[in-house]
Amino acid sequence: MAKVITLDGVRYPSKGWKKAKPQRKGDRRKVADSCGEKRCFLRPSTLSYPICKKCSSSSCSCEPDCRGLLAAYSRAKANKAYRISAKALRLARRNKCSWARKK
Numbered sequence: 001m002a003k004v005i006t007l008d009g010v011r012y013p014s015k016g017w018k019k020a021k022p023q024r025k026g027d028r029r030k031v032a033d034s035c036g037e038k039r040c041f042l043r044p045s046t047l048s049y050p051i052c053k054k055c056s057s058s059s060c061s062c063e064p065d066c067r068g069l070l071a072a073y074s075r076a077k078a079n080k081a082y083r084i085s086a087k088a089l090r091l092a093r094r095n096k097c098s099w100a101r102k103k
Helices: 023-037 068-079 082-094
Strands: 041-043 046-052
Touching: 041 082, 046 068, 068 082
Parallel strands: none
Antiparallel strands: 041 046
């Protein structure tokens, strides 16, 4: 049985990221223009592995989101992109995400 990562009693800590992430290319370009490519994407050359929320009509949050970091980490592990998964884990520990605590 696989181990389930929990976040403060929530079974799926990346829940809600599907709606919060910049999905379309236009959303991703808007985030990249306002926050910077290297700050909000783990692979900035192709604007993939987003870790910041998408911009709303009034403002942009340029801080990495723990849900985005977990989604990027698990997706990078599945795709065998080890440098990106290590970078996601390092950023999650720096931002004190509860799923990335050292054991």
